[in-house]
Amino acid sequence: MPDTRTRIAAAKRIVVKVGSSSLTTASGGLDPSLLDGLVDALAARRAAGSQVVLVSSGAIASGLAPLGLGRRPRDLATQQASASVGQLVLGHAYVSSFARYQLRVGQVLLTSDDVVRRAHYRNAQRTLSRLLALGVVPVVNENDTVATEEIRFGDNDRLAALVAYLVGADALVLLSDVDGLYDGDPRLGGARRIDEVAGEADVEHVRADEPATEVGTGGMASKLASARLSSTAGVPVLIAAAADAARALDTADVGTAFAASPRRLTPRRFWLAYAANPKGRLRLDDGAVAAVVGRRRSLLAAGITAVDGDFEAGDVVELTDSRATTVARGMVAYDAVELPAIIGRKTHDLAPEHRREVVHADDLVPLRQPSD
Incomplete structure (x- = not known):
């Protein structure tokens, strides 16, 4: 090489x-x-x-x-x-x-x-x-x-x-x-x-x-x-x-x-990670950061602790850890107004129309390793 x-x-x-x-x-x-x-x-x-x-x-x-x-x-x-x-x-x-x-x-x-x-x-x-x-x-x-x-x-x-x-x-x-x-x-x-x-x-x-x-x-x-x-x-x-x-x-x-x-x-x-302008932020708990960044899994509502910004389904958002450090970017599947009612809740506890990923793994790009 x-x-x-x-x-x-x-x-x-x-x-x-x-x-x-x-x-x-x-x-x-x-x-x-x-x-x-x-x-x-x-x-x-x-x-x-x-x-x-x-x-x-x-x-x-x-x-x-x-x-x-x-x-x-x-x-x-x-x-x-x-x-x-x-x-x-x-x-x-x-x-x-x-x-x-x-x-x-x-x-x-x-x-x-x-x-x-x-x-x-x-x-x-x-x-x-x-x-x-x-x-x-x-x-x-x-x-x-x-x-x-x-x-x-x-x-x-x-x-x-x-x-x-x-x-x-x-x-x-x-x-x-x-x-x-x-x-x-x-x-x-x-x-x-x-x-x-x-x-x-x-x-x-x-x-x-x-x-x-x-x-x-x-x-x-x-x-x-x-x-x-x-x-x-x-x-x-x-x-x-x-x-x-x-x-x-x-x-x-x-x-x-x-x-x-x-x-x-x-x-x-590349467009998701660097070119698109993010419209908001989702703060994740440590388990969600490990799953999204470490194991490249989809982001579920249970792993989100806070929502910031005015975005619609299909917009790009930043995913941050508990220290507010951006660890990934992705295309969100919900409007900002929908998320506060479902974040932190397990998928089986949600209504059927909300039992989907907040950010699918195919629409997500990790930017760095999880914080220690």
């Missing part, structure tokens, strides 16, 4: 994400030399025979200078206006830069609705697959011009992880201004870089809570979360510095490598 870095170096279809701070100047304007350096590395990977999808931040940041804004705006309307101007600036820069290698690019703008709603999910999947089949380099970004707080991905790291699964990528590379994952804040000194992550035990002690930059929304915490998401779903991940993009996309011998789970989730189970 090839090691993680070998798999990333050999990936035939790869998703690469770059952050705003890796494309802009200190004042927030787009830096053509940084963008060209990234494109050089992507073009080399294409020349080596790989298909490449680029998830690029930078639309809002690219609009700051043309609009005379000194910093990233805080209000949503100005962010959207800046993105509207900046998308054209950024898109033109990519078209011109990739043209140096006779490569065509296509812009794909997504909101979380395009991933959360399964019909939209399939449409986005078809579009990206067709662009790749036509030899185009898709440049994906969150549609900041129309996205509201309710439908935002939150940062492009999570978007990149979802896109990697969406297109069936063999690897995900997250590029930023930090050269890997550290066990503390590297700016404070004394932090150690973690070169290899084989499993959750390797990062349980990591505190990756440094703030986002002036021009971006993501930080190392979002990259760690996205790396966990992708690796759990079966896609190996590399976190590296944008300045090392050439090596990251060639030998992959830089940064922090996250090994992939040996089994890739099916599209339906």
